[in-house]
Amino acid sequence: MTIRLDAVDLRLGETDVLRDVSVDLTARTIAVIGENGSGKSTFARLLGGLARPTSGSISIFGLDAGRHAAELRRRTALVFSNPDAQIVMPTVAEDVAFSLRADQMPAPEVRERVAAALERFGLTPLAERSAHDLSGGQKQLLALCGAFVRRPDLVIADEPTAYLDARNARLVADHLFEDQGHRLLLVTHDLALAQRCEHAVLFSEGRVAAVGEPAAVVAEYETTLRC
Numbered sequence: 001m002t003i004r005l006d007a008v009d010l011r012l013g014e015t016d017v018l019r020d021v022s023v024d025l026t027a028r029t030i031a032v033i034g035e036n037g038s039g040k041s042t043f044a045r046l047l048g049g050l051a052r053p054t055s056g057s058i059s060i061f062g063l064d065a066g067r068h069a070a071e072l073r074r075r076t077a078l079v080f081s082n083p084d085a086q087i088v089m090p091t092v093a094e095d096v097a098f099s100l101r102a103d104q105m106p107a108p109e110v111r112e113r114v115a116a117a118l119e120r121f122g123l124t125p126l127a128e129r130s131a132h133d134l135s136g137g138q139k140q141l142l143a144l145c146g147a148f149v150r151r152p153d154l155v156i157a158d159e160p161t162a163y164l165d166a167r168n169a170r171l172v173a174d175h176l177f178e179d180q181g182h183r184l185l186l187v188t189h190d191l192a193l194a195q196r197c198e199h200a201v202l203f204s205e206g207r208v209a210a211v212g213e214p215a216a217v218v219a220e221y222e223t224t225l226r227c
Contacts (some may be wrong), residue, residue: 002060004024007020007055008046008055008058009021009054020207021206022056027197027199029186029197030184031195032201033188033191033201033203034202038206039205040201040203044156044187045158048078048156049069049076060154074102075154077182079155079176081159083139083140086143087131087132087142092126092142096118096149098146099147099150117148144160153181154182154183154185158187159188160172161173173193173196194218198214200218201217202217202220209221209224
């Protein structure tokens with residue numbers, strides 16, 4: 001898979017959020033790091049189809065993000081830092097099944113897919129529980145379950161461990177990195193987590209400041225933080 005951006009700008013109101021972003025990313029796991037307001041979350045939103053560039057071009061899987069937006073949405077799953085933004089149905093099992101609503105698959109296949117996903121994420125005992133009564137860690141696992149039940153080609157995770165304790169953060173990260181045939185783009189402030197990726201991108205003031213091997217990119221970022 002290649003994620004390719006060519007001279008992408010994004011302007012919101014009077015603010016240039018992204019400026020002249022050109023990258024060519026082929027690794028299976030990609031970390032996106034940078035300070036708050038650097039443009040990294042906007043970059044993730046662009047790739048997830050939640051925003052459109054003011055100028056420039058984006059292609060994913062060889063598909064133009066503008067012309068093939070519906071196809072890319074079908075093949076991409078998003079995970080955010082706040083799982084409550086993704087939980088919409090009353091029970092755990094219903095919420096996972098809701099993720100498959102657009103696929104129009106037969107009911108027996110839906111039940112099979114949901115059961116397998118619940119088992120994978122350790123949520124089977126909670127299947128009939130109220131989704132909104134879960135702990136923070138359980139809710140994030142439910143958000144992951146709802147994303148992965150669709151069997152996406154690309155998972156875009158924006159600070160998925162931000163509000164979790166160490167145990168749940170590790171559990172969520174392990175699920176994200178497990179190779180289930182998907183690619184992972186991970187926006188994170190956790191530099192140790194970023195270094196688990198195969199490739200890293202550093203954003204600064206709306207521009208790409210560095211791209212490459214995670215240890216080197218993280219080291220460059222840490223140097224700027226000391227200045």
